[in-house]
Amino acid sequence: MASKTKSKTSSRSGSAKAVSRKGPTGLSRRGFMQGVGVAGGVALVATEDARAAAAPKTRGPKRAPVTLNVNGKDRTVTIEPRVTLLRALRNHMDLTGAKEGCDRGGCGACSVQVDGALVASCMMLAVDAVGKKVLTIEGLAKGDQLHPIQEAFVKHDALQCGFCTPGMVMACKALLDGNKNPTLAQIKKGLSGNICRCGTYTRIFAAVDTAAKQV
Amino acid sequence: MRNFSYVMPQTIEAASIAAAQKNSVLKAGGIDLLDLMKGDLVRPDHLVNLLSVGSPALREVAVKDDGLHIGALVTLAQLAASSTVPSVLAHAASVAATPQIRNVATVGGNIAQRPRCWYFRSATFNCARKGGNTCFAQEGDNRYHALFDNGDCAVVQASSTASPLVALGATVVTNRRRIAAGEFFVPTSVDITKEHVLGEGEIISEIFIPASARALKAAYREAGERESNDWALVSATVALDFDGALVKTARVVLGAVAAVPYRVISVEEALRGKPITAANAARAAEGAFAKAKPFALNTYKVSLGKTILKRAILAAAGQPELSTAGG
Structure with missing residues (x-):
């Protein structure tokens, strides 16, 4: 996965060249920040009263109730602000359809829709989804009746290990929401944020094409 | 990712004041910031959410x-x-x-x-851009690095x-x-x-x-x-x-x-x-x-x-x- 390779650490440090840290004034950054800190402190006290009135609301750092609208239902979970939408879904709501692949927004396995937009739920804080409508793979089927996109994936046998499939189906849904009759190039572009390491792309593209004719 | 308090300013002015507090960072979409926080390169006590500003x-x-x-x-x-x-x-x-x-x-x-250099993105490498003394890309794996003005830092x-x-x-x-x-x-x-x-x-x-x-x-x-x-x-x-x-x-x-x-x-x-x-x-x-x-x-x-x-x-x-x- 090339994008992830880029952010991985190479073990080759070699005998790297030492360099000096440059600053425009010759001051070290830390020294400069300390200077600003002292001067800034005076202004801080003077305006503290005025500021208290307009102090913004905060959440956390402790766990607190957060209500999310998921698949049409309000669900309240007690979480810290650092919990991603993906972790909130999987670990706190037992909605384990969205998968954690790379946890960096690079693989698409965690794809869900937030207010209709396809997002990587691993790169969104759960608290950022408050007040929005979250749709996960669990929200597509109506009881035992699969969504036409899911039917198309079954029909074309468009999966091997299946780990990427929930994300693929959600990306397909978002694509077809905005384009009822996509070309192959548009299908590829729409699914370009989802990786299938089994390499089932041809069948996935065929499934999307079939689904497009039915939704 | 370390924990933080999530600050929800209603105005740019309030966001600016909150962001100037000690160990605060601003977040918009959060894509790059969450990546940096997951990599433990940014460790804010306060995350100031610009998406809370309604304008x-x-x-x-x-x-x-x-x-x-x-x-x-x-x-x-x-x-x-x-x-x-x-x-x-x-x-x-x-x-x-x-x-x-x-x-x-x-x-x-x-x-x-922030830059994508893998030495910069790794908490293991205290590189020059992060305040260290060394640009590891100079003689390391520099396949994605700079062609110009790259002598001190190659991002x-x-x-x-x-x-x-x-x-x-x-x-x-x-x-x-x-x-x-x-x-x-x-x-x-x-x-x-x-x-x-x-x-x-x-x-x-x-x-x-x-x-x-x-x-x-x-x-x-x-x-x-x-x-x-x-x-x-x-x-x-x-x-x-x-x-x-x-x-x-x-x-x-x-x-x-x-x-x-x-x-x-x-x-x-x-x-x-x-x-x-x-x-x-x-x-x-x-x-x-x-x-x-x-x-x-x-x-x-x-x-x-x-x-x-x-x-x-x-x-x-x-x-x-x-x-x-x-x-």
């Missing part, structure tokens, strides 16, 4: 007499789909990252993102929208001042510990593109290891102002070759007063990389960059990019 202007592209006002929270997907944004900018936004990322990533966050500017904004003569508007896009980014010759000039509590509110940019013929071209998902290996943005068939002024900006969007003034001057032909474009592209100083593993970026720049020049002029006479 519609922050989320809109507005066409006015003086030019285009792009709210800082406008997403890359919005830019890509916009018919009012210059096509060169929309194109660059449309090929960045993935649909999932473009739906969330904002233009303000895109130009303020490249990763933003896809940065080069088009510089080429279009855009202005970054903050809660305190107006900064020419070309002055927004910090070259390694000035400071290797920061990428942009924003101060504590300073917040981008808008990107302004002057009405004069409407007359420009411009194009963006990039090459990557894959068509999607990845950052560009090298990109080129060319904006031309024609007087008849002759170039009146040219802006030539390379991406992913230096810590900043890299303007090549010598090429801009060489193109002035001339028609755009395949030969002129090839000569200009050749000259643009004359002073490149590649490392052991990124010499390929020189030849790749020449091709991409030549194509961008021809595309800007509306000419065929692929000649039959090779390359």
Whole structure:
């Protein structure tokens, strides 16, 4: 996965060249920040009263109730602000359809829709989804009746290990929401944020094409 | 990811005050920030959420007499789909990252993102940009690193929208001042510990593109290891102002070759007063990389960059990019 390779650490440090840290004034950054800190402190006290009135609301750092609208239902979970939408879904709501692949927004396995937009739920804080409508793979089927996109994936046998499939189906849904009759190039572009390491792309593209004719 | 308190300011002013507090960071879409926090490179006590600021202007592209006002929270997907944004900018936004990322990533966050250098992104390496004494890329794995001004730190500017904004003569508007896009980014010759000039509590509110940019013929071209998902290996943005068939002024900006969007003034001057032909474009592209100083593993970026720049020049002029006479 090339994008992830880029952010991985190479073990080759070699005998790297030492360099000096440059600053425009010759001051070290830390020294400069300390200077600003002292001067800034005076202004801080003077305006503290005025500021208290307009102090913004905060959440956390402790766990607190957060209500999310998921698949049409309000669900309240007690979480810290650092919990991603993906972790909130999987670990706190037992909605384990969205998968954690790379946890960096690079693989698409965690794809869900937030207010209709396809997002990587691993790169969104759960608290950022408050007040929005979250749709996960669990929200597509109506009881035992699969969504036409899911039917198309079954029909074309468009999966091997299946780990990427929930994300693929959600990306397909978002694509077809905005384009009822996509070309192959548009299908590829729409699914370009989802990786299938089994390499089932041809069948996935065929499934999307079939689904497009039915939704 | 370490825990933090999540601050929800209602106004830019409140966000600015909150962001100036000790150990606070600003978050817009949060794509780059969450990556940095998961990597333990940024460890804020307070996360100030700009998405809490309700102002519609922050989320809109507005066409006015003086030019285009792009709210800082406008997403890359919005830019890509916009018919009012210059096509060169929309194109660059449309090929960045993935649909999932473009739906969330904002233009303000895109130009303020931190570098992708793997030594910088690893908490294991206390590299020069993070305050250490060593640039590990100099003799390490430098296949994706800079060609210009790379002696002290070899990161490249990763933003896809940065080069088009510089080429279009855009202005970054903050809660305190107006900064020419070309002055927004910090070259390694000035400071290797920061990428942009924003101060504590300073917040981008808008990107302004002057009405004069409407007359420009411009194009963006990039090459990557894959068509999607990845950052560009090298990109080129060319904006031309024609007087008849002759170039009146040219802006030539390379991406992913230096810590900043890299303007090549010598090429801009060489193109002035001339028609755009395949030969002129090839000569200009050749000259643009004359002073490149590649490392052991990124010499390929020189030849790749020449091709991409030549194509961008021809595309800007509306000419065929692929000649039959090779390359």
